[in-house]
Amino acid sequence: MNKEPMSQYGYEKICTELKNLKEVERPNIVKEIDIARQHGDLKENAEYHAAKEKQLFIEARINDLTQILNNAQVIDPATLAHHKVSFGSTVKILNLDNNKEFSYTIVGSVESDPTRGLISFGSPIAKSLIGKEKGDEVSIKFPSGESDFEILEISYQKIEFEK
Numbered sequence: 001m002n003k004e005p006m007s008q009y010g011y012e013k014i015c016t017e018l019k020n021l022k023e024v025e026r027p028n029i030v031k032e033i034d035i036a037r038q039h040g041d042l043k044e045n046a047e048y049h050a051a052k053e054k055q056l057f058i059e060a061r062i063n064d065l066t067q068i069l070n071n072a073q074v075i076d077p078a079t080l081a082h083h084k085v086s087f088g089s090t091v092k093i094l095n096l097d098n099n100k101e102f103s104y105t106i107v108g109s110v111e112s113d114p115t116r117g118l119i120s121f122g123s124p125i126a127k128s129l130i131g132k133e134k135g136d137e138v139s140i141k142f143p144s145g146e147s148d149f150e151i152l153e154i155s156y157q158k159i160e161f162e163k
Contacts, residue, residue: 003073005087005121006108009159011074014110018065021058029055068110082156085129087121092153093129096137101152105159106130118159 006014029051036048077088085091090105104119106129112120119126128140129151136151 002071004068004071004108005075006072007088007111007159008074008076010108010111011069011072014065014068014072018062018069021062021065025058026062029058072108077156078158080156082154083133085132085151085154088156089129090155090157091129091151093138093149094152096148096150102149104129105157107159111159 032051033048033055036045036051039045039047042048075087077086080086080088082089085106087106087108090103092101092103094101102117104117104125106121106126107118109120109122112118112123121127121130124142125140128138132138132151134151134154137148138151139146139148
């Protein structure tokens with residue numbers, strides 16, 4: 001299985017969520033199920049069924065997060081050269097069709113937040129940009145069609161993630 005790049009922040013974010021699920025949410029849902037059982041007939045006990053459904057969700061999320069951590073490759077983007085677009089690079093590009101500028105930072109999928117310009121390394125935009133240099137022109141395929149861009153600037157800027 002391929003390792004997935006992730007910053008230290010992303011790794012810690014997943015570890016924190018996993019710890020909370022295991023140490024807080026899981027024990028709480030067990031208590032909720034026990035209390036719901038005491039309300040009688042389980043076939044018609046909506047509280048019991050809701051608690052069991054929540055338990056399934058928690059266990060599935062624990063499994064997902066564990067898998068993500070097992071496949072994580074923690075990378076410190078500050079240690080990478082950013083003369084070419086790579087993980088952690090902030091890239092300013094110019095749409096050659098309409099002269100609009102965009103800025104994106106390439107991050108791991110768990111850190112991705114396109115509304116803040118943080119795009120996953122696996123996104124079509126990032127895939128088109130990775131390995132390119134300042135001044136290169138790239139074509140990026142979108143669902144609405146293909147557009148041409150010029151890379152104006154490549155840098156590393158530490159990202160302040162929302163906690």
